[in-house]
């Protein structure tokens with residue numbers, strides 16, 4: 001069975017096109033696209049302006065419960081590291097059922113903002129009593145997967161290896177003990193999960209893997225685990241945090257004599273299946289090295305700004321043909337339009353000029369930013385999406401043509417309006433695998449989710 005959509009306007013890889021008829025399979029994949037034709041019945045019309053949905057390439061769902069809650073000055077030395085203490089306190093109280101409530105609320109918010117898939121970089125492994133085996137094993141993994149299914153968002157689940165507290169094999173601190181898994185347990189669990197999901201048809205779920213960081217995974221362990229992961233699935237996405245903090249770079253140099261990105265590239269492991277998250281403190285040579293490796297970089301300007309990390313050199317990486325995607329990371333902002341707006345604004349403020357990330361081939365800054373991040377984000381997540389094209393999943397967003405930020409604008413300026421004026425309020429519909437999960441700006445489960453989530457937050461506040 002196929003389903004036929006009539007799109008008034010669609011942003012195809014060749015540009016904005018009027019009267020597009022797209023056929024979508026039962027599995028949600030686009031099987032044909034015809035432009036400029038009258039739609040044969042039966043069809044479902046999508047009015048307004050349709051763009052590819054955005055991939056959120058880096059998320060820690062549980063941190064949604066901390067967003068806005070760590071903004072009170074504790075001392076003149078507040079930093080990433082003091083924020084991390086608050087984050088650990090949250091990580092050490094969540095039960096699986098509570099994580100599912102938080103993640104469901106978050107994933108609904110992502111869909112309303114235009115994210116159609118998410119990469120969940122997940123390092124909460126052990127139950128509150130420290131068990132990594134027995135009944136309920138990996139219940140925290142199940143909670144995230146169940147939340148994505150309930151919300152209807154595409155998920156790349158990235159179980160994360162976390163072994164040490166710093167370079168040189170420093171043991172984990174007590175507050176990090178929930179993150180630890182033996183390497184064999186970790187690899188077996190990923191292989192088992194891939195096997196289980198292979199039989200679960202119709203769900204946009206992909207299993208990948210992540211290494212928390214070079215400070216959390218010794219290099220020999222990383223080499224061995226990466227080789228085994230490639231045997232399990234040679235196309236698996238692999239993510240890692242790297243060079244987010246100046247202190248992290250300094251510790252890496254004192255322990256190894258090399259900067260973290262140099263060290264990682266020197267392993268020879270990094271290729272186009274890898275996504276390097278942050279890369280905030282990168283030298284020009286390191287940025288060129290990443291671009292040459294084919295790996296993507298995921299930048300989360302909102303989190304990097306919130307945590308006082310530093311500036312990523314976006315323009316230099318773009319000029320090296322680097323693959324760049326975005327993520328909501330700590331969830332202080334869950335809005336791809338805002339993420340992309342600040343990617344450009346950060347460059348404008350630095351360089352004192354405008355349209356920094358637009359190109360000669362795509363002079364509309366918004367179109368350039370949206371299409372590149374959607375395409376590269378989906379690729380970094382191993383999701384068959386990121387463009388409105390045959391062979392891609394029908395993950396689309398539709399802008400309301402009557403929204404004040406959009407009304408009267410030329411189609412070519414729609415992504416500019418979305419990013420620089422309307423933002424999430426201009427998004428009317430959102431489809432994942434051809435299913436309208438946001439309709440008229442609303443998700444079918446949003447009222448119930450908001451109520452459950454609010455009750456949980458009140459309970460946390462009272463405890």
Ligand SMILES: [Zn+2]
Pocket residue numbers: 058060121241277329330
């Ligand atoms: Zn992160």
